[in-house]
Amino acid sequence: MAEALTGEAILAATEEVLRRYGPAKATVVDVAKALGVSHGSVYRHFPTKAALREAVTRRWLDAIHVEMESVLDENATASDNLRAWLQHLFDKKRLSHTDEPELFATYKVLVGESCVIPEYHVGHLVGQVARIIRAGVDTQEFVTDDVETTAQAVWTATEKFHHPAHAQEWGDPHIQAAFDAVVSLVVAGLRYNRSPSAAGDA
Amino acid sequence: MAEALTGEAILAATEEVLRRYGPAKATVVDVAKALGVSHGSVYRHFPTKAALREAVTRRWLDAIHVEMESVLDENATASDNLRAWLQHLFDKKRLSHTDEPELFATYKVLVGESCVIPEYHVGHLVGQVARIIRAGVDTQEFVTDDVETTAQAVWTATEKFHHPAHAQEWGDPHIQAAFDAVVSLVVAGLRYNRSPSAAGDA
DNA sequence: GGACTGACAGATATTGAAGTCTGTCAGTCC
DNA sequence: GGACTGACAGACTTCAATATCTGTCAGTCC
Numbered sequence: 001m002a003e004a005l006t007g008e009a010i011l012a013a014t015e016e017v018l019r020r021y022g023p024a025k026a027t028v029v030d031v032a033k034a035l036g037v038s039h040g041s042v043y044r045h046f047p048t049k050a051a052l053r054e055a056v057t058r059r060w061l062d063a064i065h066v067e068m069e070s071v072l073d074e075n076a077t078a079s080d081n082l083r084a085w086l087q088h089l090f091d092k093k094r095l096s097h098t099d100e101p102e103l104f105a106t107y108k109v110l111v112g113e114s115c116v117i118p119e120y121h122v123g124h125l126v127g128q129v130a131r132i133i134r135a136g137v138d139t140q141e142f143v144t145d146d147v148e149t150t151a152q153a154v155w156t157a158t159e160k161f162h163h164p165a166h167a168q169e170w171g172d173p174h175i176q177a178a179f180d181a182v183v184s185l186v187v188a189g190l191r192y193n194r195s196p197s198a199a200g201d202a
Numbered sequence: 203m204a205e206a207l208t209g210e211a212i213l214a215a216t217e218e219v220l221r222r223y224g225p226a227k228a229t230v231v232d233v234a235k236a237l238g239v240s241h242g243s244v245y246r247h248f249p250t251k252a253a254l255r256e257a258v259t260r261r262w263l264d265a266i267h268v269e270m271e272s273v274l275d276e277n278a279t280a281s282d283n284l285r286a287w288l289q290h291l292f293d294k295k296r297l298s299h300t301d302e303p304e305l306f307a308t309y310k311v312l313v314g315e316s317c318v319i320p321e322y323h324v325g326h327l328v329g330q331v332a333r334i335i336r337a338g339v340d341t342q343e344f345v346t347d348d349v350e351t352t353a354q355a356v357w358t359a360t361e362k363f364h365h366p367a368h369a370q371e372w373g374d375p376h377i378q379a380a381f382d383a384v385v386s387l388v389v390a391g392l393r394y395n396r397s398p399s400a401a402g403d404a
Numbered sequence: 405g406g407a408c409t410g411a412c413a414g415a416t417a418t419t420g421a422a423g424t425c426t427g428t429c430a431g432t433c434c
Numbered sequence: 435g436g437a438c439t440g441a442c443a444g445a446c447t448t449c450a451a452t453a454t455c456t457g458t459c460a461g462t463c464c
Contacts, residue, residue, distance in 0.1 A: 005437085027425060038439050043427065153383035157359035165367040181355035189391030207407080229455060240409050245457065409462070417454070424447070432439070 005037060007045045007055075014056050022102060023109040028052070054117060057110040061121045064092070068128055078136025079187050082154070085132060086183055089125070090161040094170045108164045126155045133190065142190040150190070157186050207239060209247045209257075216258050224304060225311040230254070256319060259312040263323045266294070270330055280338025281389050284356070287334060288385055291327070292363040296372045310366045328357045335392065344392040352392070359388050 013034040017026045028049050032039035046052040071088045072081055097104045111117050130151035136142030144150040160166045161179050169175065215236040219228045230251050234241035248254040273290045274283055299306045313319050332353035338344030346352040362368045363381050371377065 028427085029425070039426085040428085040440070041438055044437075047427090049426065149379070149383050150387065152380065153387045156362050156380055156384050157387060159362050159368070160358050163367075165365075166361070177351070178354065178358055181351050182358050185352065185355045185359060185391040186387060187391075188394050189387040189389075192390050192394065230457085231455070241456085242410070242458085243408055246407075249457090251456065405464100407462105407464090409460105411460095412458085413456100415454105415456075417452100419450100419452080421450095422448085424445105426443100426445075428442085430439105430441095433437090434435100 005035065005041055005045070009035065010042055010045055010052070011056055011059060014052055015060075018053075018056065018106050018110075019103060023053075023106045050113065053110055054114055057107065057114070057117055058120070060107060061111075061117070061124075064121075065124050065128075067092070068125065072128075072132065078132055078139065078141045079190075081135070082129070082132045082187060082190075083183055085128065086158055086161070087179070090158075090179060093162055093164075093167070094175075097167045097170055104164075104167070108167070111164070122155070126151050129154050136190065143192050144190065154186055154190070158182060207237065207243055207247070211237060212244055212247055212254070213258055213261060216254055217262075220255075220258065220308050220312075221305060225255075225308045252315065255312055256316055259309065259316070259319055260322070262309060263313075263319070263326075266323075267326050267330075269294070270327065274330075274334065280334055280341065280343045281392075283337070284331070284334045284389060284392075285385055287330065288360055288363065289381070292360075292381055295364055295366075295369070296377075299369045299372055306366075306369070310369070313366070324357070328353050331356050338392065345394050346392065356388055356392070360384060 010031065014026075014031050017030045017034055020026075021030060028042055029039045031052075032042050035042075042052070046055065068085065068089060071085050073084070076084070093104075111121070126148075130147050133142055133144065133151050133154070134147050137144060137147060158179075160169065161175075161182070172178075212233065216228075216233050219232045219236055222228075223232060230244055231241045233254075234244050237244075244254070248257065270287065270291060273287050275286070278286070313323070328350075332349050335344055335346065335353050335356070336349050339346060339349060360381075362371065363377075363384070374380075
């Protein structure tokens with residue numbers, strides 16, 4: 001034998017095969033062929049094709065999580081951090097969509113195949129938003145009585161700029177202006193946000 | 203002959219046929235059959251099948267526009283009006299989605315077939331949001347230097363609660379809490395919103 | 405003579421037979 | 435004896451033949 005077949009090698013080969021053939025055409029046999037083994041061997045490391053695809057997707061999302069982490073600047077205001085973080089996420093997704101539309105479509109399909117993967121991804125990123133907001137609350141730049149709920153609200157309010165269902169709208173020439181308007185509205189809201197129950201009063 | 207074939211009668215028959223067979227199966231021949239005429243007659247009133255479907259969709263959206271108009275209360279605060287208006291729109295779409303999923307899917311397909319129809323619908327509703335915001339600015343309840351842009355931002359920030367691409371998430375038991383959190387954030391932002399260009403300062 | 409019909413051509417959708425893929429497992433090989 | 439192979443069954447896709455639909459228009463009928 002050449003070298004032991006590892007899960008990592010299979011993941012790399014799967015990524016390459018997905019890149020080349022797309023999610024609809026990529027088969028387990030293609031992955032095995034790229035590795036020079038029979039497809040039965042792939043099933044010794046991953047129980048199903050779905051599990052293999054999910055592992056590839058998770059690896060890809062983890063890289064995004066690490067990159068987003070690096071955008072945060074401890075010396076900046078919470079508003080600036082939030083704005084920069086949201087802008088970075090938007091730019092990343094938008095560029096990926098315009099520059100490598102097939103790869104973007106591939107990962108869109110992969111993420112959509114599972115229920116747990118989007119939860120994992122969104123949960124992680126909302127956690128990062130919550131940390132930005134909590135820092136803002138600590139410096140009294142932001143006001144909120146429930147950081148988690150507010151972070152989720154910020155995520156939801158900016159959905160158009162990160163949810164792949166809206167990707168086709170990212171080509172609109174006015175999209176950056178729309179982003180700025182929403183983020184300004186949201187940041188203004190964070191400066192004096194109220195709990196839902198106390199929302200009706202003056 | 204029984205009675206003159208009118209455009210209105212054709213629209214009603216088309217709606218019924220779409221309801222019965224769904225957008226994929228409904229044919230012009232079905233519509234003609236329902237009216238007891240040949241399909242050639244339908245083409246005397248509508249140039250193409252697409253035009254016929256678009257006319258049905260527009261009639262349906264116009265009814266929604268009228269209904270949304272009626273939600274506004276001149277004596278309420280702008281915040282209450284905005285909240286009630288968004289809630290009414292959300293409830294309407296959510297109930298339609300859960301109670302008549304096939305009809306909802308039908309109109310989702312019809313709206314998606316055209317580019318001009320969504321623009322028409324969104325343009326009209328954002329106009330109503332703009333009127334609510336303008337009233338709030340007049341009473342000094344809201345602050346903004348560009349009502350149109352801000353109305354668009356409110357629409358975009360609440361996209362999750364009216365865009366059909368998010369319909370499957372409307373069944374989530376926490377969706378109303380998410381709605382309340384986003385609307386509270388947005389309303390707080392309207393009370394002291396800033397223009398995008400002035401957003402970076404303290 | 406103007407509203408309507410129905411046969412028609414080209415485009416689109418359906419169907420089922422043939423081919424491919426997934427996941428398994430008894431057997432091979434070091 | 436444990437990693438790997440490759441033939442296999444059943445599920446899923448393709449593809450091409452067949453059927454249906456759209457849009458037209460010459461002709462019918464009050």
